[in-house]
Amino acid sequence: MGYPHTPHPRETPVLSQHFGEMEATTLDGWRTRGGYAALQRALGMAPAEIVTVVKDSGLRGRGGAGFPTGVKWSFMKPGDGKPHYLCCNADESEPGTFKDREIMRWTPHALVEGCAIGAYAIGAETAYIYIRGEFTEPIARMEAAIEEAYAAGILGKNAMGSGKTVNVWVHRGAGAYICGEETALMNSLEGRRGNPRIKPPFPAVAGVFGQPTTINNVETLAAVPQILNNGAEWYKKFSRSDNPKSTGTKLYSVCGNIARPGNYEVAMGFPFKDFLYDVCGGPLPGRKFRAIIPGGISVPIQTVAEAEASLMDYEGFVAQGTMLGSGGVIVVDDAQNLVKFIARAARFFAHESCAQCTQCREGTAWTTKILERIAAGDGTSEDLDTLLEIADNMTGKTICVLSDSCATPVVSGLKKFRGDFEALIKKKTHVLVPAFA
């Protein structure tokens, strides 16, 4: 946290090593830090060779799903005669997550370079970086970096003198969490309402503008130049020895009731307990941690015991009943009303539902109403069963997973912190009097 950025000694700054250095945001500054060497090399390689290196590195999607990046790229069939597109998902809106924002603010050229390499590797001449509309500063930094890159001949019709065309453009969103869902992002980019699409067809077959498309997260693409510079084996070295499935480093955004909120980068498999208490400074004075969400508000809530037993990688969090997700760590302490916290999360999803699926439109709204009623002291014991029934109807039954994401904190909250709900119901202040005794 804080800038100029002084990493904690236990961090492994790979993506974040130049955070806080104003000079690194400029082309000259980026070049003196080794920038665009990877793109230069990539443009001399066959696209398939780049895909192989990324595949070998074990890099997985950092937006939440964790899909292997090289495998995703290999779905794009070269020589099919169709225009291909790369979309960079910079619609970072998952509550608790603010890591892509820092990448774009401090190392915009890392993302331009990653996009250019990715586009070339999948046979695309154009990459669009879809940035959420509220990120005015990251948008300005990215646009400035892209302008510099065009002026220097890095982007354009003859990228770095290779004879190949690589275009990178910023596309500004306009306020919609759902546009972080990849098919909604493509609709929004096309100038439509951001409603998710039914899959199949998958984006690699028919994506944006009906053409083969790959969508990658900012953090994923920003890691690509480093992998090409240092090699797949170097990237794999960061994983823990007993789990080769999660490789490299991960940026975590830390927020809520904790001593040192901010962005931290650690190697895959780092102990979550050490991360929370040592790297991030533990609870606020006089407080205790109560509940922890490690991967953005869409992943299951952990108890403190579960969190302390977790290892920070894709498999490590699953083993403790949750998911790595986007790496947005939200900490709630014992001074907070956990039901109110979950009710506010539900309100977020109700507000952000695109409303095309009934289960989501109705489910998010009713979940919010019931939770707010309980939080206000007006709940009944039947409300808890109703919440679970609604959550069941919201899970696995809609076009995208926004509905499931709303159900997750409710179900995991009720499972692990049922006492918090029941205490509010017992305390209830208003009683319905039956008309006939």
Next chain:
Amino acid sequence: MGGVEAPADTSHHGHGGPYQPVFVGARRQELDELLARYPSKMAALLPALWMVQHDRGWVSDEAMAEVATLLELTPAYVKGVVTFYTMYHQHPVGRYFVQVCTTSPCQVCGAEEVVDAFLRHTGCQELGVTSPDDRFTVIEVECLGACGFATPVMINEDFIESVTPEGVPELLARYK
């Protein structure tokens, strides 16, 4: 599709009189350059609406009709898109549009008190209602994506981190 005449501006905002098109001169050129980035005209819709809002402060029906004509869409289609996204104003707002994040991570850090402070110090009676002097409109916004710097606030295009209730008067003094 196409050829829809932009009707006269009937809003009470601005100077009245006939609607003045946004996309003339440099703005028109900017839009034409933008169109070269996409394989369809429709893809320039969100950027075109941003230009409208930047120049006019909000997106009126007349402006939607103008954009529709330029991009070969119908005004109804454009309105459908405008209403989907929360950042396009469909009505005039105060000179300074204040958005305070109150989603869960900020809520547990005291965002509600920040909202109260903004309402108190701007003279806005309630959320979404512009202050009597036309200076401010305050709304709660869903996750601004800066949760570690609670409470983040946007005032027009300015993004301000770590706002506290005590810091609100000094912050507002910068917006005359």
